Amino acid sequence: MVAFNLKFFTSIFLAIVYGSSALAAPSPIGSKHTTHRKREIARGVQLETYHPVGNYETYAEGVDHPLRKRDGVSFKESSVAFLQFKLGVDADNVAFHSGYESDIVSHAYLKQAHDGIFFANAVANVAINKDDRVVALGHSFVTPSSIAPSAPSISFEDAVTTAEAALDGTYNGHPADIQYFTKDDNTAILVHAFQVQNQEAGTWYLAYVDAHANTLVSVSDFVAKASYLVLPITKEILTQGFETLIDPQDVEASPQGWHWDGTTNSTTTSGNNAITFNGSTSGNVTSESGPRFVFDYPQDASTAPNTTANINAARVNNFYIVNSVHDISYRYGFTEAAFNFQQDNFGKGGAEGDRVTALIQAGSGIQVDNADFTTPPDGQGGIMRMFLWDFTSPHRDGAFENDIVVHENTHGISNRLTGGGTAVCFQTTEAGGMGEGWSDAMAEWTEQTDATITDYVLGQYVSNNPAGVRTHPYSTNRTTNPLMYADVGNLTEVHNIGEVWANMLHNVYAAFVGVHGFDATARTNPNSTAGNAVYLHLFIDSLAIQPCSPTFITARDAWIQADVNRYGGANKCTLWTQFASRGLGVNAQNHTNDATVPSDC
Numbered sequence: 001m002v003a004f005n006l007k008f009f010t011s012i013f014l015a016i017v018y019g020s021s022a023l024a025a026p027s028p029i030g031s032k033h034t035t036h037r038k039r040e041i042a043r044g045v046q047l048e049t050y051h052p053v054g055n056y057e058t059y060a061e062g063v064d065h066p067l068r069k070r071d072g073v074s075f076k077e078s079s080v081a082f083l084q085f086k087l088g089v090d091a092d093n094v095a096f097h098s099g100y101e102s103d104i105v106s107h108a109y110l111k112q113a114h115d116g117i118f119f120a121n122a123v124a125n126v127a128i129n130k131d132d133r134v135v136a137l138g139h140s141f142v143t144p145s146s147i148a149p150s151a152p153s154i155s156f157e158d159a160v161t162t163a164e165a166a167l168d169g170t171y172n173g174h175p176a177d178i179q180y181f182t183k184d185d186n187t188a189i190l191v192h193a194f195q196v197q198n199q200e201a202g203t204w205y206l207a208y209v210d211a212h213a214n215t216l217v218s219v220s221d222f223v224a225k226a227s228y229l230v231l232p233i234t235k236e237i238l239t240q241g242f243e244t245l246i247d248p249q250d251v252e253a254s255p256q257g258w259h260w261d262g263t264t265n266s267t268t269t270s271g272n273n274a275i276t277f278n279g280s281t282s283g284n285v286t287s288e289s290g291p292r293f294v295f296d297y298p299q300d301a302s303t304a305p306n307t308t309a310n311i312n313a314a315r316v317n318n319f320y321i322v323n324s325v326h327d328i329s330y331r332y333g334f335t336e337a338a339f340n341f342q343q344d345n346f347g348k349g350g351a352e353g354d355r356v357t358a359l360i361q362a363g364s365g366i367q368v369d370n371a372d373f374t375t376p377p378d379g380q381g382g383i384m385r386m387f388l389w390d391f392t393s394p395h396r397d398g399a400f401e402n403d404i405v406v407h408e409n410t411h412g413i414s415n416r417l418t419g420g421g422t423a424v425c426f427q428t429t430e431a432g433g434m435g436e437g438w439s440d441a442m443a444e445w446t447e448q449t450d451a452t453i454t455d456y457v458l459g460q461y462v463s464n465n466p467a468g469v470r471t472h473p474y475s476t477n478r479t480t481n482p483l484m485y486a487d488v489g490n491l492t493e494v495h496n497i498g499e500v501w502a503n504m505l506h507n508v509y510a511a512f513v514g515v516h517g518f519d520a521t522a523r524t525n526p527n528s529t530a531g532n533a534v535y536l537h538l539f540i541d542s543l544a545i546q547p548c549s550p551t552f553i554t555a556r557d558a559w560i561q562a563d564v565n566r567y568g569g570a571n572k573c574t575l576w577t578q579f580a581s582r583g584l585g586v587n588a589q590n591h592t593n594d595a596t597v598p599s600d601c
């Protein structure tokens with residue numbers, strides 16, 4: 001789909017020779033899954049959005065960049081120089097967007113530029129290891145056949161009018177900018193880019209309006225919705241009993257605890273990582289029920305979910321889960337500098353003021369059988385909306401099903417880590433689907449307590465069905481779960497695509513625990529060498545080094561490279577074997593299965 005000129009292809013070809021890595025030859029993938037997505041915007045209107053394919057190369061132990069031999073060069077300069085060298089672009093066509101240094105690699109997220117204006121959908125990411133060698137390059141840089149004049153002829157006000165009408169929302173006042181946008185006909189148009197929101201409807205878009213033609217050309221949707229498939233209702237037992245947990249906060253991740261507001265400690269379900277409301281942000285939070293930080297509100301499953309007792313219990317449970325996910329992911333690298341969600345960043349980098357706002361029984365029960373999470377860019381808060389589920393009487397509250405809360409919260413993690421905090425990298429069908437997969441996989445990870453590998457089912461409590469809300473349990477058994485890479489080509493619904501990825505990750509997880517064992521302290525001990533810790537490291541590391549608009553192929557390559565970065569490639573064959581067992585082998589492409597593993601595996 002994307003037309004690159006000869007110069008471009010040549011430089012990619014040289015890159016392979018230069019990189020001398022047999023692991024990952026860049027493979028342009030033709031399917032629309034990896035570049036497009038049809039979205040229903042307001043009133044039955046469909047808009048097909050476009051993202052140039054993410055090319056991806058990984059370099060095992062790393063390759064040199066042009067500034068490597070010089071002293072005092074920052075990783076920002078190095079990454080820009082590397083990109084210039086690789087793609088043959090001029091310095092003023094590359095701009096640094098964001099970046100940070102993790103414990104094993106430095107991440108730089110770059111954008112293509114023209115006349116000092118960024119491209120919205122031509123981006124790059126470069127990872128440089130501690131030996132100052134480049135280990136991964138993702139990019140969607142383009143060579144457009146034409147580029148629109150860089151001064152808009154349509155006013156911002158007129159563009160807002162156009163987008164508000166098309167999206168049934170209102171410009172939210174967040175600073176707008178002028179960007180270039182590459183269309184799938186390989187022309188670059190100039191756009192006004194700004195956020196349009198409809199709080200009641202729960203929509204939140206970044207709108208791109210042609211600044212010369214005044215038409216809405218694309219949107220990035222910050223909302224990841226979960227719509228759960230349901231099987232016939234059968235009777236179910238609520239299996240998990242409530243427990244009183246003392247000081248569950250991890251002070252390494254949350255140094256001032258969970259109730260810190262930047263100056264003082266609150267007495268409610270509100271703090272540095274999350275604030276949990278009732279219904280809407282004009283609703284109230286749950287207060288301490290006893291002495292300092294005691295939140296003791298038993299749930300009564302026999303009464304309506306909207307009794308005062310049950311709302312209090314739901315807010316406390318949600319607040320506990322969102323904070324726990326913050327703390328676990330923080331330990332494995334989703335920190336302030338890596339664009340996480342916090343009110344106060346304690347001077348550790350990143351943009352602050354963006355804790356998660358969680359709404360329990362959001363929208364006063366208008367919506368049911370769902371939950372969603374909105375991820376705006378770093379510096380703007382995430383929004384989690386939990387709804388009631390109507391398969392039982394009384395109805396059940398999603399806030400009590402931990403896997404659903406973790407699933408939603410993980411949308412924020414994957415969206416922020418991929419692409420450097422922009423939250424616009426999961427907009428294609430395939431990447432959006434994989435986002436659902438990472439969310440299910442994280443939910444599964446958090447529920448494990450020992451080395452036993454069991455099939456995993458999501459959403460049993462809310463759906464009142466032991467089969468949960470997905471089409472198959474996640475399983476290593478090919479009869480129980482037959483999903484393969486090739487199935488992706490026949491799927492368009494994001495949760496269905498997500499199941500294929502989550503099941504591959506289930507298989508990877510099982511293999512890692514098989515090889516390295518299980519450590520129950522992994523949640524707070526990322527130094528653990530056990531399989532569950534190793535797996536979560538690669539889960540988080542790979543999100544940060546994969547390209548914008550990832551595909552199954554590039555995400556797999558990012559896992560393989562993340563293992564080289566952190567473990568010297570010790571798990572290479574374990575990873576390849578598992579991915580290949582589900583069709584994502586060395587020669588897999590275009591949603592065609594391949595079971596090949598590298599010859600040394």
Ligand SMILES: *[C@@H]1O[C@H](CO)[C@@H](O)[C@H](O)[C@H]1NC(C)=O
Nearest residue numbers: 001028029030031032589590
């Ligand atoms: C992948 O499929 C697309 C059509 O969907 C085709 O244009 C492209 O050439 C294929 N690529 C390969 C490598 O087979």
Ligand SMILES: *[C@@H]1O[C@H](CO)[C@@H](O)[C@H](O)[C@H]1NC(C)=O
Nearest residue numbers: 256257258259260263264265
């Ligand atoms: C806030 O509470 C935490 C415990 O959760 C405590 O460590 C910290 O000192 C408190 N901060 C203030 C300013 O009271």
Ligand SMILES: *[C@@H]1O[C@H](CO)[C@@H](O)[C@H](O)[C@H]1NC(C)=O
Nearest residue numbers: 278282283284285286287308
């Ligand atoms: C919550 O709000 C309701 C009214 O909306 C009020 O009656 C109640 O006292 C509030 N509860 C708390 C704990 O603030």
Ligand SMILES: *[C@@H]1O[C@H](CO)[C@@H](O)[C@H](O)[C@H]1NC(C)=O
Nearest residue numbers: 304305306307308364365366
């Ligand atoms: C709870 O919800 C039911 C059904 O929507 C409604 O009739 C009732 O008034 C609500 N109760 C409270 C305490 O809000």
Ligand SMILES: *[C@@H]1O[C@H](CO)[C@@H](O)[C@H](O)[C@H]1NC(C)=O
Nearest residue numbers: 278279283284307308311312
């Ligand atoms: C929850 O919000 C509703 C209004 O949406 C209010 O009537 C009710 O008192 C609130 N309950 C609690 C426990 O905050």
Ligand SMILES: *[C@@H]1O[C@H](CO)[C@@H](O)[C@H](O)[C@H]1NC(C)=O
Nearest residue numbers: 455475476477478479480481
């Ligand atoms: C896989 O699942 C099927 C169906 O439940 C079962 O018959 C079979 O024994 C399982 N295979 C293994 C290796 O556990």
Ligand SMILES: *[C@@H]1O[C@H](CO)[C@@H](O)[C@H](O)[C@H]1NC(C)=O
Nearest residue numbers: 483484486487488489490491
């Ligand atoms: C997917 O679609 C192709 C044709 O488009 C078909 O040959 C194949 O059997 C389908 N696979 C599945 C699993 O349905």
Ligand SMILES: *[C@@H]1O[C@H](CO)[C@@H](O)[C@H](O)[C@H]1NC(C)=O
Nearest residue numbers: 252331521524525526527528
């Ligand atoms: C992990 O290792 C680092 C560096 O060796 C050390 O500073 C840290 O305390 C360790 N963390 C835990 C939880 O053991």
Ligand SMILES: [Ca+2]
Nearest residue numbers: 339340351379
């Ligand atoms: Ca942040």
Ligand SMILES: [Zn+2]
Nearest residue numbers: 224225226436
């Ligand atoms: Zn989801």
